[in-house]
Every structure is written in structure tokens, then in C-alpha cells.
Amino acid sequence: MTTPSTQSKLRPILLTVLLLGGFMIFMLMYVKPSSQWLYEPVKSVVCPDQVTPTTELVTTNTTKVQKEEKKTILLVWLVPFGQQNDLNFCKSQFNMDYCIMTTDKNMYSKADGLLFHHRDIRGDLSNLPKAQRPPHQKWIWMNMESPSHSGNFNGLDDMFNLTLNYRRDADIPARYGYLVKKENEKKFELPNKNKLICWIVSNYNPNHARTKYFNELRQHIEISTFGRGFGRYVSDGDYANIVSSCKFYLSFENSVHTDYITEKLYRPLSLGTVPVVLGPSRQNYEYFVPRDAFIHTNDFKSPKELADYLHVLEKNETLYMRYFDWKQFYDVKGTSFWIEHACRACEHLRTDNRYNAFRSLRSWYWG
């Protein structure tokens, strides 16, 4: 039982408690939600696809300072084909100050990501890291070859977190080349031509679809052949001279797979030669380059029909030159293997923090 005297002693304490409680409820109801409203839109702007290496999407001073200090470390565990590269490339070419690229295996526990080139992974996985994987670290599977030319072996599943590949649906899509809009439109000048069709091939395999097509095509039209496949080695320097001196070039891929469109397309495009393509569908090519930049073998019922059409273009300058209209507006860029792709990987590690375990690489790639 409480006496009136204790009640009067309690009253100021109760009042204080009530006032404090009311104030706290007010704070929780109005102040906190409104600060979240301020915060939310800023957060939604940070969309991985939109973050370019040079943009800083940081709002406050303190976080900016923190962001600049934190580097992203990419450890290239298996150097692709053992081809050393300038590890400062990302910084010098793309201003990616935040990216530290290394091949030093002692950096294992510090690395945000590890890069593995598929061709260099041993079938028994004996050249992959043995130490426990740090929980934040992502392993990146890199492959620019098509499934027909990539070994499919046990152990590739449940191993990697991200894919770096020519496929558009890869986590880090990588291309052999791309078109960029010209700063100033410029009229295209056709290089001197003294050959009709050329083909340079190092891996001549009678079983390839491209070899069968070539053998039929050459019954109807003259094709100048070069490369190790024909016992005529072509150096890097000779390549440009040969290809630019041909009206057409056979951009025949070694295997036919969606999105598998290589430098065999982009190099002739950049050298002012019309590519005749054999590969995925026309629709697939048109995703990457303008429809009138190339001739597709699928547009003709037979190699003979294609030969007839090429003869028409040979004789009609107006028709032939239409295949270069796009050149007034676009430049062709080749990508430098493998370092440029590695820069993209570093950027991805930086901007996409999602957890991602790729459980079934084998069915994704080899089907």
C-alpha cells in the first residue's frame, strides 16, 4: 500500500519518465523514418551496372575518405597462357586507382578475388589454392574459348563464384572487340585492294563446319589463303597488310556458339574489309555490330549463291561501298587479352557485393 506522501514523492519522477518516453516515441516515429527517406534514394542510385570506375557515388566526406583508402585486390592465380602483362594497365588505361592487380600468391588471404584462366587449370585441380578460402573472397572463372575448345572436367562445379566469358549472360561479360561512336564523323577511305577474298587460318581441321563451307565456296570463287593451315605463316605485322588488301575476308569461327564472335570479325571490320561470317545467327551478330557491316553465310542457300553475290559486289562499287556506311559513325576497338578483362573483373569485385556461388558451371557452359 502507498501512502499519500510516497505518491507525492513519485509524481515528479513519473512525469519525467512520461515526458522522456513521449520524446523518445516522437524521435522514433518522425526523426528516424525521415532520415531513412533521405538515405534510401541515395542507396538505390548505387546500381552495379551504372558504376563506372571514375564515378564516385559517395555522399558524405567520411565515407569518401574510407572508399579511397580501400583498394580492391585481384590475384591472378593462373596467368593466362603464361602471358605476362602490365599489371598497372587498369590504372593507366582506365583510371582504376582502386585496383591492385597481382600475381603474387602470398597475397592469397588478402585478395578480394582470384582469377583462374580455364585453359591453365589442371584437370586434377592440383594447381588451385589449397589453403582455406577467406569467406569474402570470390573465385573468378575466366574463359574466352568456346565450349567445343574447352576441356570439361569434374570438379569445376561448386568451385567458382563468378564467370568471365564472351557470353552475354556471364557475370562479367568480355568481348573480343566492340564499336564506339566516333567523336567526329569522318568519311571512310577504302584501303587499296588487290585480292577478292582472303582467309587466314592456323588451325585447319577438315571436320570444322568452316572447312567444309570453304571447300565448297572455293569451287565457285577465287580465295587467297594464308596461315599455318596452308603452310604460309603470317606474322602479326603481315596480318593487317594482307587483310586490308582483300575486298572480303572469311570470318569463319572455329565452332558455332551463341555470342562466340571473335577478333575474326572485329579485325577485318577495323581494317576496312567486309567480313563474310560463319558462326551464330545473323540476329546474334546484329547484337554486336550493324546489320550492313557484314555478309552472313546463312543469308544464302548455298556457297554457290554466296559466290554469285560476291561477284556482283566485286563489279558494283556502289553496292560494295554500302558495307562501309557505318564506318562514318563508328570506330572498332579490339580488347587486349587478358589484362583488359582482368580490369573488368576488378571493377566487378568492387561494385557488386552480392554473395554468389556458381554451383553448376558445367551445365551452364557445356550444357
Ligand SMILES: *[C@@H]1O[C@H](CO)[C@@H](O)[C@H](O)[C@H]1NC(C)=O
Ligand atoms: C571534408 O574533407 C575535407 C578534407 O578532408 C575537409 O577539409 C572538410 O572540412 C570536410 N568537410 C566536411 C563538411 O566535413
Ligand SMILES: *[C@@H]1O[C@H](CO)[C@@H](O)[C@H](O)[C@H]1NC(C)=O
Ligand atoms: C550497281 O547497283 C546499283 C544499286 O542496285 C544500281 O543502281 C547500279 O545501276 C549498279 N551499277 C552497275 C554498274 O551495275
Ligand SMILES: *[C@@H]1O[C@H](CO)[C@@H](O)[C@H](O)[C@H]1NC(C)=O
Ligand atoms: C564462393 O563459392 C564457393 C563455392 O560454391 C562458396 O563456398 C563460397 O561461399 C562463395 N563465396 C562468395 C563470397 O560468394
